[in-house]
Amino acid sequence: MHVLPPYRRILLLTEGQLGAFTSKTAAALLRYRPADVVGVLDSHGAGSDVRAVIPWSPPVPIVADMAAAGPLSPDALFVGIAPPGGALPGPMRQQIADALAAGVDVVSGLHQFLADDAELAALASRNRARIFDLRRPPPERTIASARALSTRCRRVLTVGTDGNVGKMVAALELTGAARRRGLRAEFLATGQTGAMIAGRGVVIDAVVSDFAPGAVEELVLSAAGADVCFIEGQGSIAHPGFSAVTLALVHGACPDAMILVHHAGRKCYSAAPHLRIPPLAELQAAYESAASLLHPARVVGVALNPLGCDPKLARAEARLLAQELRLPVCDPIAAGCDGLLDAIIANTTDHD
């Protein structure tokens, strides 16, 4: 598991890519860690307020370079993009080098490790700045053995119909809703953006296969004292490229309950558009069977992400799913998570 220092003055690097879709990591940090972000580093939109591009942003400036960022006194630069392939875009490299030269830590979720770049590593060491490559597999190499079952807290896993449907958002919104009810709730991050938001986590798809379920287990054990933990899911159990990671989460976490997350209107996998997503009832059964090999768990609700979908069609799909699956269905951002949380509480008990 990676644990980041408690940064409170984060600068987000989006260099030329600032946008709700193009810099999704930055956009998520602006939504879920607004109090800790002091600005966005991007020479393209410099001078304006981030709210002009990301409506939910706190009122923070876009600055052109590290010199302009100086008055913001950043304590870390977070790489705010997650491009397919995960290589470092050229224009970003100079900004990162400048941050390290100014003694500012850099946190990255790219596949390409910044600390393996000799020049960046030398700059970091010379200026006492640290580089955190969140995709670097953790040193712990544990073979899972269902130790998650020994934790007291209720374990809830968000599972999906595809990658990139909103499993992190559902887990974060559920964590917020549980805390508002006075529960000690923990969000457990399994992806780079989640780990940046939580300040700790493991990027599970970057872990060597043999140790992926064990890494999830460690993460769940780290929240053993909470009332409830919400584990960020990944992929889909039916997706040929992602299902192994998904099962590592299901069997590493041994959930008591699952929330199925779907992107309204999506019929085929976004990364394999020749393959149709199975019906949600079939996926529900597959998740429940897989989980129950170790610990009985039901899908107790559906989080429906309507982003980019005609609102009328999304509402119709929500009604249809609620009827067909006989489960609460809601959009966690627009409608809140109380219905889902009620279902979770009704269907799980403390492991005292």
Place this chain on the structure above:
Amino acid sequence: MHVLPPYRRILLLTEGQLGAFTSKTAAALLRYRPADVVGVLDSHGAGSDVRAVIPWSPPVPIVADMAAAGPLSPDALFVGIAPPGGALPGPMRQQIADALAAGVDVVSGLHQFLADDAELAALASRNRARIFDLRRPPPERTIASARALSTRCRRVLTVGTDGNVGKMVAALELTGAARRRGLRAEFLATGQTGAMIAGRGVVIDAVVSDFAPGAVEELVLSAAGADVCFIEGQGSIAHPGFSAVTLALVHGACPDAMILVHHAGRKCYSAAPHLRIPPLAELQAAYESAASLLHPARVVGVALNPLGCDPKLARAEARLLAQELRLPVCDPIAAGCDGLLDAIIANTTDHD
């Protein structure tokens, strides 16, 4: 995928650990590649014939050191053990160094990479010897997309009730049986020992999670022209530590049929003895459900490994399983695989 040169004069390194159980990799090479092995390098039993220790071995000598191995003209040294943790035992290191100094290639499946040892790497380069670390993840990084479905050949996956039950042996024996019937059959290795036997393969549990199903897919595509391929399975779909790797194989290979492999008498996981192995009927259903999310596949037979089990009890378990599952059940080594092969042929068709 790793591809080894076509070695024909292999020396097996077991240094102090020669035995059917203690040097399982060496023992398997002696069984499945007897014509290519010229001797065993082990200072402990030096001077005697390997048959004194491994009954199924060809008549080859045990030699104490590389000097004594000289007359055997080895073209490669294969590390013949697979210790838990995978570190290189001290006494083996000198033998490996001597082999490299003599210009002999070294093939290893250890977790600890020999090529990362500066002294061994220097010796190799100075003497034009190559080091093959089979657990080093392949450079290809493919996200699987069910491309295995496009192959013409029948795809058969051995699946298990636990790790270390005989899935490799079942796949190898099935490959032999199919070839004896005149079929173009390929064994596809997914573990270190299998890769040493086949001369190519991928050690799937060493691949980063995101790319594990893709690596299986590549392997299956490499046998697209065969009549039938037998993919070496790993782990178990219900084992908390192994299930993710297992599902990478199921969804990477998209099998047409599966053979369930079980170790007679085993009730609990050998690496997690506090957990009971689910009933075979339940595992059969779990494998069939998981596979069918992408491509319908049935478990069509059971390979029962009686090693170390009272023969009477093993026979009774075989009868019980055959009755309960209504499937052919056999010990691939003692009884041959014809029953299983018949079931495979009866339950699959060419994808022409």
